[in-house]
Amino acid sequence: MHFMTALKGAWQQRNSLLCVGLDPDPARFPAHLQDKPDAIFEFCKQIVDATADLACCFKPQIAYFAARRAEDQLEALIDHIHARHPDTPVVLDAKRGDIGSTAEQYAVEAFERFRADAITVNPYMGRDSVDPYLAYPDKGVILLCRTSNPGGSDLQFLDVGGEKLYERVARLVAEDWNASGNCGLVVGATFPAEIARVRELTGDMPLLVPGIGAQGGDIAATMQAGRTADGCGLMINSSRAILYAGKGEDFAAEARRVALETRDAINAQR
């Protein structure tokens, strides 16, 4: 199924704009999981099963798996999501960016090896570096635009001929790169004014919005700035605040509790 169709279905059927981020850090796992050989898979699987009905998508961050030689556990996790929660799309947060020939390999990795429904991509090497992902028209290609970190302003706020660099990215993607209707943009919840500007430039394009929860972004301001006329348009990500809500054997139930609170806080603004 086309990523955008799956995402729209999940927004409606789950009544949720919450993206549950999967950033598994073994140092923060509950004690009973610490020594298991497949602890990363087991931790994420329990989080996924506890929150799937509350989420419009899952976002595993590849670095947390690769850093611990656990790519096989990432593959198993995405297989599990597809098998048990087939209506919940998976956005692989990889922020790839390289010349076309190498990008082709990254696209195979994301869409064929890991079977992700969408990937985050860095646009700053230009169109030819993004084409290999766009060649998969059913897959989502979510480009970094206005990132949630403070240093994002160093470059993304530079004036480029009368507009800011992040505005140029938003316009370019909306007006040119999105011919197959499979593009989205990353805009941080820590910058609501820029979310509003990106929404203005891109119509109803889906925005992946990290930065609530552990990074302190404001849900109400994010929603006011970024929701579309039908109260959708956003994948609002929270990772650590949900994953590490509990420290004990009930960690998945605690994660569910925070995911529910977060989903409801988002829905209160729709």
Ligand SMILES: O=c1ccn([C@@H]2O[C@H](COP(=O)(O)O)[C@@H](O)[C@H]2O)c(=O)[nH]1
């Ligand atoms: O601008 C960006 C782009 C991506 N991220 C990623 O989102 C999550 C945020 O995690 P929290 O624990 O909810 O802060 C993480 O995977 C980042 O790599 C981002 O934060 N900002």
